[in-house]
């Protein structure tokens with residue numbers, strides 16, 4: 177493994193009084209990806225929230241030397257602001273980031289609430305890419321994307337890994353994560 181971006185040992189997660197998983201350990205290094213799979217309700221999103229520091233685990237230890245960018249089911253874009261206001265960093269985007277931005281630039285003056293589901297997802301993904309974080313934690317990132325953008329997402333993850341980043345991606349199979357190991361819950 178390359179430089180460790182995140183390491184978790186013996187994690188347990190309890191939600192609503194129910195034990196979702198225990199004794200779970202994982203590590204992701206530079207250039208590596210983990211694909212988290214499992215049935216609905218098995219705790220994939222909860223695991224990602226624990227790793228992102230948004231949900232305290234019931235047991236275990238998490239260390240992440242790397243800066244994290246987390247993408248949940250919601251896109252965390254303010255509905256009343258325009259896309260241009262929310263993504264005011266267009267000028268800083270490079271070619272890879274433009275994969276997602278492509279086609280969105282013309283929507284800069286549109287309030288976020290009027291964007292389509294796929295457009296919002298692409299904007300949220302563009303923000304992850306532009307964050308500069310080494311470790312991406314992506315919860316069903318391909319939700320709402322058409323085939324071309326799903327492919328662009330996989331390419332963006334691949335480019336991130338090739339550049340020494342890492343990713344943990346929750347997916348029901350809609351996102352191809354190049355070279356990923358699988359963690360099945």
Ligand SMILES: Nc1ncnc2c1ncn2[C@@H]1O[C@H](COP(=O)(O)OP(=O)(O)OP(=O)(O)O)[C@@H](O)[C@H]1O
Pocket residue numbers: 191192193196214215216217218219220221222223
């Ligand atoms: N805030 C909460 N309070 C109580 N229980 C919760 C809470 N959030 C999630 N849960 C429960 O935790 C369990 C795991 O949910 P989680 O969203 O982590 O599953 P998942 O594997 O990501 O599911 P899906 O594939 O449907 O997205 C579910 O039974 C859910 O009802």
